[in-house]
Amino acid sequence: MFSYKPKLKHVIEAKQFSDRKLLEEMFDRAEYMERKDKKNKLPQSLKGKRVASFFYEESTRTRFSFETAVLALGGKVVSTDKASQFSSVAKGETLEDTIRILSSYFHAIVMRHNIKGSAKIASTYSEVPIINAGDGEGEHPTQALLDVYTIKKEIGRIDDFSIAMVGDLKYGRTIHSLTYLLESHKNVKIYFVSPKTLSIPEEHIQSMIASKTQFEETENMEEALDKVDVLYMTRVQKERFPNQEEYDKVKDFYILDKDMLRKMKPEAIIMHPLPRIKEIDPKIDTDPRAAYFRQAKNGLYIRMALLDMILG
Amino acid sequence: MFSYKPKLKHVIEAKQFSDRKLLEEMFDRAEYMERKDKKNKLPQSLKGKRVASFFYEESTRTRFSFETAVLALGGKVVSTDKASQFSSVAKGETLEDTIRILSSYFHAIVMRHNIKGSAKIASTYSEVPIINAGDGEGEHPTQALLDVYTIKKEIGRIDDFSIAMVGDLKYGRTIHSLTYLLESHKNVKIYFVSPKTLSIPEEHIQSMIASKTQFEETENMEEALDKVDVLYMTRVQKERFPNQEEYDKVKDFYILDKDMLRKMKPEAIIMHPLPRIKEIDPKIDTDPRAAYFRQAKNGLYIRMALLDMILG
Amino acid sequence: MFSYKPKLKHVIEAKQFSDRKLLEEMFDRAEYMERKDKKNKLPQSLKGKRVASFFYEESTRTRFSFETAVLALGGKVVSTDKASQFSSVAKGETLEDTIRILSSYFHAIVMRHNIKGSAKIASTYSEVPIINAGDGEGEHPTQALLDVYTIKKEIGRIDDFSIAMVGDLKYGRTIHSLTYLLESHKNVKIYFVSPKTLSIPEEHIQSMIASKTQFEETENMEEALDKVDVLYMTRVQKERFPNQEEYDKVKDFYILDKDMLRKMKPEAIIMHPLPRIKEIDPKIDTDPRAAYFRQAKNGLYIRMALLDMILG
Numbered sequence: 001m002f003s004y005k006p007k008l009k010h011v012i013e014a015k016q017f018s019d020r021k022l023l024e025e026m027f028d029r030a031e032y033m034e035r036k037d038k039k040n041k042l043p044q045s046l047k048g049k050r051v052a053s054f055f056y057e058e059s060t061r062t063r064f065s066f067e068t069a070v071l072a073l074g075g076k077v078v079s080t081d082k083a084s085q086f087s088s089v090a091k092g093e094t095l096e097d098t099i100r101i102l103s104s105y106f107h108a109i110v111m112r113h114n115i116k117g118s119a120k121i122a123s124t125y126s127e128v129p130i131i132n133a134g135d136g137e138g139e140h141p142t143q144a145l146l147d148v149y150t151i152k153k154e155i156g157r158i159d160d161f162s163i164a165m166v167g168d169l170k171y172g173r174t175i176h177s178l179t180y181l182l183e184s185h186k187n188v189k190i191y192f193v194s195p196k197t198l199s200i201p202e203e204h205i206q207s208m209i210a211s212k213t214q215f216e217e218t219e220n221m222e223e224a225l226d227k228v229d230v231l232y233m234t235r236v237q238k239e240r241f242p243n244q245e246e247y248d249k250v251k252d253f254y255i256l257d258k259d260m261l262r263k264m265k266p267e268a269i270i271m272h273p274l275p276r277i278k279e280i281d282p283k284i285d286t287d288p289r290a291a292y293f294r295q296a297k298n299g300l301y302i303r304m305a306l307l308d309m310i311l312g
Numbered sequence: 313m314f315s316y317k318p319k320l321k322h323v324i325e326a327k328q329f330s331d332r333k334l335l336e337e338m339f340d341r342a343e344y345m346e347r348k349d350k351k352n353k354l355p356q357s358l359k360g361k362r363v364a365s366f367f368y369e370e371s372t373r374t375r376f377s378f379e380t381a382v383l384a385l386g387g388k389v390v391s392t393d394k395a396s397q398f399s400s401v402a403k404g405e406t407l408e409d410t411i412r413i414l415s416s417y418f419h420a421i422v423m424r425h426n427i428k429g430s431a432k433i434a435s436t437y438s439e440v441p442i443i444n445a446g447d448g449e450g451e452h453p454t455q456a457l458l459d460v461y462t463i464k465k466e467i468g469r470i471d472d473f474s475i476a477m478v479g480d481l482k483y484g485r486t487i488h489s490l491t492y493l494l495e496s497h498k499n500v501k502i503y504f505v506s507p508k509t510l511s512i513p514e515e516h517i518q519s520m521i522a523s524k525t526q527f528e529e530t531e532n533m534e535e536a537l538d539k540v541d542v543l544y545m546t547r548v549q550k551e552r553f554p555n556q557e558e559y560d561k562v563k564d565f566y567i568l569d570k571d572m573l574r575k576m577k578p579e580a581i582i583m584h585p586l587p588r589i590k591e592i593d594p595k596i597d598t599d600p601r602a603a604y605f606r607q608a609k610n611g612l613y614i615r616m617a618l619l620d621m622i623l624g
Numbered sequence: 625m626f627s628y629k630p631k632l633k634h635v636i637e638a639k640q641f642s643d644r645k646l647l648e649e650m651f652d653r654a655e656y657m658e659r660k661d662k663k664n665k666l667p668q669s670l671k672g673k674r675v676a677s678f679f680y681e682e683s684t685r686t687r688f689s690f691e692t693a694v695l696a697l698g699g700k701v702v703s704t705d706k707a708s709q710f711s712s713v714a715k716g717e718t719l720e721d722t723i724r725i726l727s728s729y730f731h732a733i734v735m736r737h738n739i740k741g742s743a744k745i746a747s748t749y750s751e752v753p754i755i756n757a758g759d760g761e762g763e764h765p766t767q768a769l770l771d772v773y774t775i776k777k778e779i780g781r782i783d784d785f786s787i788a789m790v791g792d793l794k795y796g797r798t799i800h801s802l803t804y805l806l807e808s809h810k811n812v813k814i815y816f817v818s819p820k821t822l823s824i825p826e827e828h829i830q831s832m833i834a835s836k837t838q839f840e841e842t843e844n845m846e847e848a849l850d851k852v853d854v855l856y857m858t859r860v861q862k863e864r865f866p867n868q869e870e871y872d873k874v875k876d877f878y879i880l881d882k883d884m885l886r887k888m889k890p891e892a893i894i895m896h897p898l899p900r901i902k903e904i905d906p907k908i909d910t911d912p913r914a915a916y917f918r919q920a921k922n923g924l925y926i927r928m929a930l931l932d933m934i935l936g
Contacts, residue, residue: 078688093899
């Protein structure tokens, strides 16, 4: 079926998917998985494969979609969503030792960790693929993959479009991964919309200048609203703030409601990595441009495609 | 094998099973599952089906028996027993959003929640069947099903019998579901035995009057003991009380011991949804009338039957 | 394949494996499992079997390796790593009741508990095999099995060798189980190295005298270092101490570094049940004598072998 077998071991950061051929291969497989799933005929390509689902931070959609993807393709999962309170970790074991052990039991490790860079470190000690399911304020590469996949499905192209990223651009790892990934796409214009205290980190600015990616920074969402093909809203993440006061200052900065929706292009789409709190008025959910629930569902098929490429 | 395929999507409340044909169909399947399980030949009727086990409140027997039922019939489970501390929920996501996402990954959602009515709400947002595994002080419909199934297996009939329900009738959702279900059975007499502060809620009284169900309320367990075919003991649930003091007042109100056992009919049975604390003296466990462990086991087969009817 | 089918139901304590024939049978199967796993051709001997993974204390490698073993052999697992906060347990249910219910759902129960003797108690109430995955400061019999299996693979024999056990010998259940098991081996000399406050319990001393096992006690690790074929390091377990002060007194008593390594026999091996904190300098990890990661991996195959013998 899929003759091109790309070299893919660890999945640590979004830039690994700058290769267009690799990305298209993945999207083809994701579509294939969705078609097969509807017929209840998913390939059992992970048969005999064991995957550790090792989450130091809790998660609903990421852990659930990864585990569902493994199981649906015939693989086995052993799981924890509280790795940080986990016996050996709580007892003071290093990440290195934990990963060495897990990599001797499993064929791959899906890992979420609260510290940036931890997935990279884990990969240097693991005999088996590490899949980064979020490392603190670092990256969340599979989220970027499903985001771009969603853009492709919704607006029909992954080059030649404009996108506004709104909210917490400083700590938001989905933003970081998506920004890195979009740098390899042609003629993409990014509007970064955030309060100054939550603006996109300098390393991204430098990276975009080097890759000649067009971007603008603004505090005013309305400036970008009528210009973009994709409006990517994010939650201001309470858990990244030192205290309630700092959080309260910015939490309600950007809220998309029906009035603002009117200013958007009729063929634009609204995305959100979810969970949302108040950033998007639920009244918008029924608007055809509201793509965030379809986006979440795409995550399941992208993860199936990814696991199939790595372990299948 | 089972030619009658009932329409059954969401399982929210016990009254859905007032249809005798549906109930008998389920009991036939439960017996079939038990027979097949003993031979290690359970039908793999959930093959390719994915079920979310989503528990906001912890549970042993309910979560374990549901997950066992899914797995034993060839389905897949992704599970959490701490949904309320779960990432997206803790971050402030609404139940609606959570359910929308889960329903795009899974073929059914087994849900326990701490708030009455939440399963009903969830069902309005879900594309796939919601199975209520307990919603606060609301209902626990699959418990009622296994209770009635137990009565059938133990005393040979589900009409023409008397039952005493003892303990916390106010907050006990197993009592609420069983009472609603029994209203559709012929010639059932219910003795409600509780302290006044924990008596059966008014909505049940009204419902029983409307359905012409015979009932009596009393604070004295001994009044009912020699009359009933089924003695249904319940735990006074500490977690439903505002403080220790209120709990202490009533917790030891009803305790079944060997002396009291002598007053019961020789062919009567003792049931309990478990866990028990002190309501039933363990010395009674070996009495053939002690049906509560058999009752718990029946739960596994009822849940298999239910899942088979919904997803098989 | 394996014609000798030993009688093995509950696995509670290491002395159950004093029978050499049983032990060798298990080691043969463990090697068989490892060979088959490398070819992705593990026997599906647990097909249709359901195992409860019931952990009152958290764990990484023990829970993960047991669950992996069950799943890899085609069995099903339902799991909790927080049984003590689990609904029915937190509500005050007795271990007896919990086990009775679980044993009516599952074909075996893997149980870790914080109280010594609890696995034994559980076995008296269970219709199905109880596998003790650690009971407080009591035993951890499958750890002893994988330890002896590792000794066999690493030094080629399980009789005629000397071993130093270092660290917390009072509370360390892996030490207790290994010591009991080694009593049935010929010509084994044990050096117990610990601070006086953490020395090997008197019941072990009496048992070794009765079984004529050679042993010496010392506080000085260097006394044993050049004599032994196996150096078995352990962590001083913080969670067994009443307070930080008592723990701090002894926690850094024994640390194996490169200097000390030079004093060891060139063909000796270093073992550790893991997790380690500071007892072994990571610089030693690359030394061929460092067997602890191989030891952890052996645990997976020993548990497969054990489950296969009990349930296969």
